[in-house]
Amino acid sequence: MxxxxxxxxxxxxxxxxARKLVVEKIKAAVTNELSPVVVVSAMGRKGECYATDTFIELARKAYKDIASRELDQILYCGEMISAVIMTGTLQAAGLDAxxxxxxxxxxxxxxxxNNARILKVDPSRICNLIKMGKIPVVCGFQGITIDDEFTTLGRGGSDTTAAALGSALDAELIEIYTDVDGIMxxxxxIVSTAKILDCITYGEVCQLAHQGAKVIHPRAVEIAMQKNIPLVVKSTFSNEPGTLITSITNEDTADTYVADRVATGVTFISNIAQIKINLHDSxxxxxxxxxxxxxxxxxxxxxxxxxxxxxxxxTIAEDLADKATAQLQEFGCDVHTTLDCAKVSVVGGGINGVPGVMASFIEALSLNDIPILQTVDSHTSISVLIKKSFVQSAVTALHEKFNLSC
Incomplete structure (x- = not known):
């Protein structure tokens, strides 16, 4: 299997x-003659009692400058609680978890x-459990050092856990379940006509994530890409097929839309500051x-x-603007800072080498009277810096210009 x-x-x-729906997804995998390895995040979201942010707040109320090592000890708890509850739920449903x-x-x-990097994965214990017919339920976001110190993997760490295990186990597929039907x-x-993407390349989804889309952690995608393991992002709460992330190398493996499209999505990052330095001759x-x-x-x-x-x-994160300005002034720099900015990007594997893409991008913003403060482009994306107040109109205009609507 x-x-x-x-x-x-x-x-x-x-x-x-929600956990009953999770059980059904896992049972479906077993029915399809697959051996599931389950990875879980901490329960809930910010403000809820077992969420990761709640544990951080609890620790820092006790001591604002708590050491990173000690913070990881409490952060470990969120996924452990979740994994124990999920394991019990599966056992109650007759599954040997x-x-x-x-x-x-x-x-x-x-x-x-607090932001550890995975060095290696020893899959031997999980492999033995699978041979025994068991379903491992693994705490995402966690690791351990060679000195047996608890570590956590930072934001998106559970995605990275899933990808790392998938790679080590030579999995056929990695499924990322969330509360949305796929990557949009x-x-x-912002854009009411945004649609779910049926299929997307590893490179495109990495760019979307780096440029602000909260879809899947780019490190997880990079790990899966190394072994060409397909990922699917889908919802626990529906039966929609989700978005397939894979290596699309020819028209035999891609539908016409994927093969022909220039742009894949429009993203944005807010709360950015622009630093402009006028250089003296010296x-x-x-x-x-x-x-x-x-x-x-x-x-x-x-x-x-x-x-x-x-x-x-x-550009830098806006909350670091004062720190950056003070440091630059020590060099005698003439520094001008513009706050309340945002970066808006169009991402697509078809951008490279297509004439007129930048012109279309600029035209869409110009027709909507959106001033451009700065531009930069790469093989797979075009980004501009604008004032934050123009984000909604910019994203909407670009989404329409590149024919991304439903």
């Missing part, structure tokens, strides 16, 4: 009613607490290098970099 990894997010395991922590499942990480062409709260290329090095040394990630004679522009 082939192996299928099924990951269920927080809303999928938050209530008894067994709960494993991330460490017990063989997930070995570095010691970067835009945020439906600030040469070495000084320009030091500017970016100082940002890195202070843990400030930069984006949308444009370097021109006499001027450098880049």
């Amino acid at each position: 082939g192996i299928i990894v099924q990951k269920f997010g927080g809303t999928s395991v938050a209530t008894p009613e 067994i709960m494993l922590t991330g460490g017990q499942a063989g997930i070995i990480t570095d010691n970067n607490f 062409t835009a945020d439906p709260r 600030l040469n290329n070495i000084a320009s290098f030091n500017i970016f090095k100082s940002m890195a040394d202070n843990g400030i990630s930069v984006d949308l970099i444009n370097v021109h004679p006499g001027q450098i522009m880049f």
Whole structure:
């Protein structure tokens, strides 16, 4: 029997009613002669009693500057509670389930607490359990170091857990269950005509995630891509087929829409600040290098970099603007900061080499009187910086311009 990894997010395991639906999804895999390995997130969302954010708030109420190592000890609890409850639910339904922590499942990480990286996965214990006819229920988001320290994988860590296990087990398929029917062409709260994508490439979904779409963690996609394991993003709460993420290399494996489309989706990231530096003659290329090095040394990630004679522009998270400005002023830089910005992007594997794509992008914004502060493009995306107040009109205009509506 082939192996299928099924990951269920927080809303999928938050209530008894939702967990009954999870049982049905797992039973369906067994009926299809697959051996399921289940991965679960902590129950619920921010503000709910067993959600990850609730545990963080609880710890920091006790001590605001709690050490990362100690924080990981309490963060471990969320997925453990969820996994125990889900295991009991499966056992009550007549399925031979067994709960494993991330460490017990063989997930070995570095010691970067709160944001650990998986170094290797030893699948031997899970393989033995599968041979015994058991269904492992693994805590997502967790790992363990070679020194037996508990670690957590950061945001999206349960997706990464599922992909890492799928890779180590040579799974036939990885299913990511959530509360939406699949990956959409835009945020439906912004664009009412956004639609579910039937199929998308690994590269496209990574770009969507990096550019702001909250779909699946890009690291999970990268891991699955290395072994060409297909992923499906779908809803626990419906029987819709979801979105298939795979390597589409020719027209035999892709429908006409996927093969021909230029754009796949429109995304945005808000709460961005633009930093504009006017360079004096005394600030040469070495000084320009030091500017970016100082940002890195202070843990400030930069984006949308444009370097021109006499001027450098880049963007950062808005809550780091004061810190960045103070650091740059130490270099004697003439710094101008623009707050309340957003990055809007069109993503698509067909963008590269197609004449007129940038012109269409600019036209859509110009016709809607949306000022552009900055632009950048790559083989698979075009992004602009605009004021945050224009996000809805920009996303809507681009979605329509590139024929992404239902």
